[in-house]
Amino acid sequence: MTEEYLTLTDNSGALKGKTIFITGASRGIGRAIALKCAADGANIVIAAKSAEPHPKLPGTIHSVASEVEAAGGKALALQVDVRDEQRVAEAMEQAAERFGGIDAVVNNAGAINLTNVESTPPKRYDLMQSINSRAVYLTAHLAMPYLKQSANGHILSLSPPLNLQPKWLGPFAPYALSKFGMTILSMGLAEELREAGVSVTTLWPRTLVATAAIEFAVGNREMFEQSRKPAVMADAAYEVLVTENGLLTGRQLIDEELLGERGVNDFTEYAHNPAKADQLAVDLFLEP
Template identity: 50%
Template structure:
């Protein structure tokens, strides 16, 4: 998408913009000659994640923008107030606020440490509210003021809550800020909108999560950050008097601006993409997209192949699981797992209140069901592919408690040494 120069001289305050989506939006607007304030915590290089506020600032200036890198802790009120004031003083005001900073922890209620709960709600909901609060006096003076939150549409479907209610609440808190503030600030001609991707977006954080060569699997099901940068450009260029209170999906916005070739944003053009969380049902349909594993609404089933040699290998793997299970590992898992491998069921009962057992006969209602094929299961067991990567690529389906599924990865970590 070509830049038009509409943001020349405009001042944009972006939280969490040292890398990823926030930085992509910063660079897109900077190409017009915008003034960019990068408000983020990272001032020293992260051992696994590229980018600091200073390296991002250099990139912004290299493409034609002016930049103010400000170390900001979105959780601290004085830090946010100071960053907003410093930006307004340097550039003479603030025209746009992009609330991008966010924290994520995909666990169920019992498995969510309160420290993680507090972190997500303090950064996502409180941080968005607080940054908006202190930016409003400056935005009121702008001729076309915008607040843009990177948050989802408010889809009240149980499936988006059941596996990670704390995270969903924190992200929806950002969206509720859009719902309320768009009406509250309408009289001041300050637009408040939300932007959310239809598909998974490939960022440095995702690359770190899957790691190594397996990052290729995640890339194949994802789009580039550019799609959100272009969509944000479209939204922020609209009249703040006319376009407010909208929950925008990146594809929709771009199509309305005449951009129909979404393949240009794919990490691997032509590949089938993974849908993001929190989308209305109509966005989860189509040959070009697959539903996030575990959110299909029904348990996925792979073709029955129990008579194959691979199926016999699966039996051997679960015998190895029996042999290597320790009291410490059982205590750590503390759940009943069901593995469905090409149609064969294997119950692994590691509930702390019962004797450990592995059985192909039904034991009870599993806390989580993991469904895959023989080949993928054996690769996971041998350490050739991480369960996280199999999940991201759609080769491992999960239904039930995602937190328990994450614990199951410890089994595969120990199996590698046994096979």
């Protein structure tokens, strides 16, 4: 899918030479964020499990690395399972050695299973907690020494604003717990790292985003007609990462709202099908 990004605030080149460590960056939103930041001259660490081509899912750490270089950035492709403490630590060290430090961590890797407690096998429950909430803890814990050395350190996690209404908990409490856990950890990290000058925020899409999760875990490819392209999250993530002085730290951001604050008035081109831009589905955990 070709991504079309919008030019927003005058921050061109703000990420030049900055090192962005992105989990799950081999496809979908992670890939889109990688390419958006690469176009600004950033160093991109593509930390994901997908080292070999998948028959149904396009994209590997190596294919995205090539795209990053073509977009104008520098790439480091690392096969990483965010559940593996030793491997994540090694990846952080490799990134810092290659590029001289780490300026931002984007927690994009995720696991989703929309089932209630009775229908969720323990292995699937553990998988969601480990890849979602635990990974936020682990990457932050291991990246802190590097981020504290950055002039504009960031931790950005793709998780929703807290919404504890029963309608969001009853149908799939295990998944909700894992995603809200990411947000709660981010809220705590924002306070913990405030004096160190490291900004911590969460970001969630206002509408469904056309990714493999929507096609295979939530519904089917027909739902893309009710979705926006990953570029909307990439543009919003970029706006977070170029924001200085902790102005956004602690906030639970929605892509559409942040982009609106930064001057975007027309979201039509973000729609997977612009002709149906007025028929988009609101994402999980958000009210219509």
